[in-house]
Amino acid sequence: MPHLLLVDDDKDILSLLTTFFRKHGHDVSSAQDGIAMFDAIEQQAIDLVILDVMLQGEDGFSLCQRLRTASRIPIIMLTAMADHTDRVVGLEIGADDYLTKPFDQRELLARVKAVLRRTTETGAIPVSSETRPTLCFAGWRLDVARRELRSADDALVLLSGGEFDLLLAFAEHPQRVLNREQLLNFTRGPLHDAFDRSIDVQVSRLRHKLEDDPKNPAIIQTVRQGGYVFTPTVARK
Numbered sequence: 001m002p003h004l005l006l007v008d009d010d011k012d013i014l015s016l017l018t019t020f021f022r023k024h025g026h027d028v029s030s031a032q033d034g035i036a037m038f039d040a041i042e043q044q045a046i047d048l049v050i051l052d053v054m055l056q057g058e059d060g061f062s063l064c065q066r067l068r069t070a071s072r073i074p075i076i077m078l079t080a081m082a083d084h085t086d087r088v089v090g091l092e093i094g095a096d097d098y099l100t101k102p103f104d105q106r107e108l109l110a111r112v113k114a115v116l117r118r119t120t121e122t123g124a125i126p127v128s129s130e131t132r133p134t135l136c137f138a139g140w141r142l143d144v145a146r147r148e149l150r151s152a153d154d155a156l157v158l159l160s161g162g163e164f165d166l167l168l169a170f171a172e173h174p175q176r177v178l179n180r181e182q183l184l185n186f187t188r189g190p191l192h193d194a195f196d197r198s199i200d201v202q203v204s205r206l207r208h209k210l211e212d213d214p215k216n217p218a219i220i221q222t223v224r225q226g227g228y229v230f231t232p233t234v235a236r237k
Helices: 011-023 036-045 060-070 085-092 104-119 159-173 180-186 198-208
Strands: 001-006 027-031 050-051 075-079 097-100 134-137 140-143 148-150 218-224 226-232
Touching: 001 011, 001 036, 011 027, 011 097, 011 104, 011 180, 027 036, 036 050, 050 060, 050 104, 060 075, 060 085, 075 104, 075 148, 085 198, 097 140, 104 159, 140 159, 159 180, 159 198, 159 226, 180 198, 180 226
Parallel strands: 001 027, 001 050, 050 075, 075 097
Antiparallel strands: 134 140, 140 148, 218 226
């Protein structure tokens, strides 16, 4: 069973979501602050973290940033803010998805399943290297099976689940203009809203990791009124 870690300082929400996710076939642990969150991650194999932004003490943004620097565990952030500010910040620091409170539990479940499909091998049938190749471009190597990006000198570059999925979408459609709607479909499937800014944020994060000069990108270029184009030639190995 996928193992979820719920991080919220509201005991009622933790109890409600724990019961709901266990009913739908998930193993669930909970934490009310950052100390308990990192303790749980160290002691157990966690497949996904559902992290509230508004926590007493260290907030969800800070915890997300700290976790992302050390781990690729998928993160879904919960925000009480109706505007897009929290969503943008969450994506910028490496969250894989976000949901605004109040939310429908079934929608959260659907998002959890979608993120797990994209970022874990839980329940997946093993695939051959032919169907999960390594994609090579501009000195970089994207290992699809291991979900790893390595540089020309074999250094591992840490990507969030969302960043990996976006880079994979680009690498599988090189030298082709992709608009934001297409990229959202490739990375999130039909379960997304019209929040185009999320793609722009993750493109910016990828540029800072891939490009020699992120302000003048050579790998992921912007097409005015069109979207983005991944310029390198991609070889499958």
